[in-house]
Amino acid sequence: MAPLIVCEDLWKVYRVGDVEVQALRGLSVTINEGEFVAIMGTSGSGKSTLMNILGCLDQPSKGRYQLGGVEVERLLPDQLAEIRNQRLGFVFQSFNLIPRTSALENTQLPLMYRGLSLKEQRALASAALERVGLKGREHHTPTQLSGGQQQRVAIARALVTSPSLLLADEPTGNLDTRSSDEIMAILEGLNHDGITVILVTHEIDIAAHAAREIVIKDGHVLSDRTVHDRAHS
Amino acid sequence: MPTFVWLTVVTALRILQRNRLRAGLTMLGIIIGVGAVIAMVSIGEGAKLAVQKQIASMGANSILIWPNYTVVSGVRGSQGVVITLTVADAIDLKKKIPLLTETGWSRSGSMQVMSGGRNWSTTVIGASPSVLSIRDWAYSSGGPFTQTDMDTAAGVALIGQTVVDNLFEPGEEPVGAVIRLKNVPIRVIGVLSPKGQSPSGSDQDDVVMIPFSTAERKVLGTSFLGSVGGVFASTDRTEDVFDAVEQIREVLRSRHRLQGNRPDDFNIRTQIDVAKIQEGTSETLTGMLLAIASVSLLVGGIGIMNILLVSVTERTREIGIRMAVGAKRLHIMLQFLIEAMTLSMVGGGIGVLFGVTAAKLTSIIAGWPTIISGKTIMTAFGFSLVIGLFFGLYPANKAARLNPIEALRYE
Numbered sequence: 201m202a203p204l205i206v207c208e209d210l211w212k213v214y215r216v217g218d219v220e221v222q223a224l225r226g227l228s229v230t231i232n233e234g235e236f237v238a239i240m241g242t243s244g245s246g247k248s249t250l251m252n253i254l255g256c257l258d259q260p261s262k263g264r265y266q267l268g269g270v271e272v273e274r275l276l277p278d279q280l281a282e283i284r285n286q287r288l289g290f291v292f293q294s295f296n297l298i299p300r301t302s303a304l305e306n307t308q309l310p311l312m313y314r315g316l317s318l319k320e321q322r323a324l325a326s327a328a329l330e331r332v333g334l335k336g337r338e339h340h341t342p343t344q345l346s347g348g349q350q351q352r353v354a355i356a357r358a359l360v361t362s363p364s365l366l367l368a369d370e371p372t373g374n375l376d377t378r379s380s381d382e383i384m385a386i387l388e389g390l391n392h393d394g395i396t397v398i399l400v401t402h403e404i405d406i407a408a409h410a411a412r413e414i415v416i417k418d419g420h421v422l423s424d425r426t427v428h429d430r431a432h433s
Numbered sequence: 434m435p436t437f438v439w440l441t442v443v444t445a446l447r448i449l450q451r452n453r454l455r456a457g458l459t460m461l462g463i464i465i466g467v468g469a470v471i472a473m474v475s476i477g478e479g480a481k482l483a484v485q486k487q488i489a490s491m492g493a494n495s496i497l498i499w500p501n502y503t504v505v506s507g508v509r510g511s512q513g514v515v516i517t518l519t520v521a522d523a524i525d526l527k528k529k530i531p532l533l534t535e536t537g538w539s540r541s542g543s544m545q546v547m548s549g550g551r552n553w554s555t556t557v558i559g560a561s562p563s564v565l566s567i568r569d570w571a572y573s574s575g576g577p578f579t580q581t582d583m584d585t586a587a588g589v590a591l592i593g594q595t596v597v598d599n600l601f602e603p604g605e606e607p608v609g610a611v612i613r614l615k616n617v618p619i620r621v622i623g624v625l626s627p628k629g630q631s632p633s634g635s636d637q638d639d640v641v642m643i644p645f646s647t648a649e650r651k652v653l654g655t656s657f658l659g660s661v662g663g664v665f666a667s668t669d670r671t672e673d674v675f676d677a678v679e680q681i682r683e684v685l686r687s688r689h690r691l692q693g694n695r696p697d698d699f700n701i702r703t704q705i706d707v708a709k710i711q712e713g714t715s716e717t718l719t720g721m722l723l724a725i726a727s728v729s730l731l732v733g734g735i736g737i738m739n740i741l742l743v744s745v746t747e748r749t750r751e752i753g754i755r756m757a758v759g760a761k762r763l764h765i766m767l768q769f770l771i772e773a774m775t776l777s778m779v780g781g782g783i784g785v786l787f788g789v790t791a792a793k794l795t796s797i798i799a800g801w802p803t804i805i806s807g808k809t810i811m812t813a814f815g816f817s818l819v820i821g822l823f824f825g826l827y828p829a830n831k832a833a834r835l836n837p838i839e840a841l842r843y844e
Binding site for chain 1: 436758762
C-alpha cells in the first residue's frame with residue numbers, strides 16, 4: 201500500500217504567555233492508504249495537536265508533513281481549506297453540527313464550498329445520509345436528533361465529499377455504549393470501503409476496533425503496533 | 434460560486450427571520466435614514482417645482498427695470514424717489530434693441546377701490562397694454578384693454594380675483610360693472626386669472642389694472658409726466674435674456690448720460706435671477722435635511738456593524754465548522770457581508786415604503802406638493818446597500834481571520 205501520510209520530525213511549539221509549550225517533539229509517523237489507526241495518549245500528550253496538524257487545521261513549527269504527495273507545511277490558509285474540502289473528513293467529539301439547520305443542509309455544507317449545484321449537493325447529501333442510516337430524517341434539525349443520530353449526520357458530512365482520510369476525534373466520547381457501537385460499525389464499514397480512518401480515543405475498547413494502535417506521550421510516539429491486520433481477518 | 438451566494442442569502446434571510454426583534458432594531462437606523470431621505474427629497478423636489486411654476490407665472494423671459502437712487506455729490510436720495518425712468522426710455526429700448534420682442538411700462542400705488550357699498554384697499558397698476566402680454570396674464574373672463582383705451586385714457590380696468598372676492602357678491606358678474614377709484618368711474622372689462630403668491634409672498638391677484646394714461650392723468654396723478662415705476666421687457670428666447678440685459682444697460686446709460694464709472698441709476702432683474710435665488714434656497718434646505726438623514730444612515734450602519742460583531746462572536750463555533758469542512762476566507766467574508774447587506778437591503782426596502790408613505794401623507798395633510806421619483810428611491814436604496822457593505826466589511830474580515838482550531842474550541 202502507498203503511504204498516505206508521511207510525518208518526519210514534527211515539532212509544534214506554542215507560547216502561552218512567557219511559557220513555551222512543546223506539544224510535539226520530533227514526531228515521525230507514516231500511515232498507508234486504507235489503514236484504520238487509533239491514536240491514544242493521555243491529555244497533554246500532544247495527540248490533539250497531532251490531529252490538528254494531520255487535519256490541516258494547524259501547521260507544524262518544524263518538520264515535514266506530506267499528505268497524499270502534497271507538502272502541507274508550505275501551504276497558505278486558503279490552500280489548506282481546499283485540502284480539507286477535497287481530501288479530509290472530520291468527526292468531532294461534540295458533533296459540531298450547525299444549530300437550527302437540517303441534517304441535509306449540514307451534510308451539504310462541504311459540497312457548497314466546492315461550488316456544486318444545489319441539485320448535485322442534495323443528491324450526494326441524501327446518499328450520504330442514507331449510508332449512515334438516516335434516510336427519512338433529512339429535514340430534522342440537530343435538536344430533534346439523538347446524540348448518536350447527530351454523530352451519524354457528522355459522519356455523513358465527513359464522507360459526502362468521498363475523502364481519502366477521515367479523522368475522528370473521540371467520536372464516541374459523548375455517546376452511550378449502544379450508539380458508540382453503531383458509530384464504530386459505520387467507521388469500520390467506511391474503512392472497509394477503502395477510506396483511511398484515524399481515530400483519537402482514550403478508551404481501549406474503542407481503540408480495539410482499529411488495526412493499528414499508536415500511543416503518543418510527551419510529543420512523540422511511545423509505541424506503534426499492529427493489533428490485527430483487518431485486511432486478513 | 435452563484436449557488437453559494439444564493440444559499441447564503443437564503444441562510445441570511447432565515448437568521449433574520451429567526452431574530453425578528455433584533456433585526457428590526459438593527460435596521461431601525463437604516464429604515465429611518467432611507468425613509469427620511471426619500472421624504473425630504475420628495476418634498477424638496479416638490480417645492481422646487483412649485484417655485485419654478487410660480488416663476489413661469491411671472492413670465493419666464495421677462496426683464497424688469499426699475500429706478501435706482503441717483504447719487505449727487507455723494508448724497509443719496511431714497512430709492513425710486515428721483516425720477517430716472519420714463520416712458521421714452523421704454524419706447525427707445527424697443528427701438529434700439531432687436532432682441533426685445535416688447536417693452537412695457539407701469540406705475541402703481543395703493544388705493545381704495547369702491548363698488549356699490551363695498552370698498553377694498555388694493556394696488557392699482559397703470560400699465561401699457563404690452564405689460565399684460567409680457568407678464569403672461571390670462572383672463573378668466575372678459576379681455577385686455579387696448580392701445581385705443583391707452584390713447585384715450587379710457588376708464589377701463591382689469592381686476593384680480595382677490596379684488597373680485599372682496600368687492601362683489603358671490604355669483605355677481607364683475608365684467609361690465611362700474612367701480613370707483615378716487616371717485617373716477619371705471620368699467621371692469623376683464624377678470625385676471627389667479628396667479629397666486631409671488632415668490633416674495635405678496636398676493637399677485639390683489640390688483641386693479643388700468644391703462645397707464647388713465648392712471649397718470651386721472652387716478653394716480655404724477656409730478657413729472659412720463660415717469661414710470663418700472664419698465665418691462667421680454668425676449669423671444671430664454672437664452673437671449675442675458676444679452677438683452679447688457680444691451681438695455683448700455684442704452685439706458687447712454688440715454689441717462691452716465692459716463693465712466695458712475696453707477697447705474699436703475700436696477701435690472703430677470704426672472705432667471707429670481708429663479709436662481711429660489712432654487713438656491715430650496716437646495717440649501719434640501720441639502721441640510723439630507724445631511725441629517727445621512728447621519729441617521731450612518732448610525733444605522735454602525736448598528737449593523739455592532740450586531741454583526743455580536744453575531745460573529747455568537748457563531749464563532751459555526752465559523753470554525755465551516756472552515757473545517759473547507760470554507761475559504763472569502764466564503765466566510767461573503768457570508769457575513771451578505772448578511773450585512775441583507776439587513777441593510779430589507780431595512781432599505783422598509784425605509785422606501787416609509788419614505789413614500791411619509792411624502793404622500795405630507796402632500797395630503799399639509800398640502801405641500803411632493804415629487805417621488807424613481808431616481809430618488811434607487812439612490813436611497815443603493816446608498817443603504819453601500820452602508821451595509823461598508824459596515825459589514827470589518828465584522829466579515831474579523832470572522833474570516835479567525836483561527837479554525839480556536840473557533841472550533843470556542844464555547
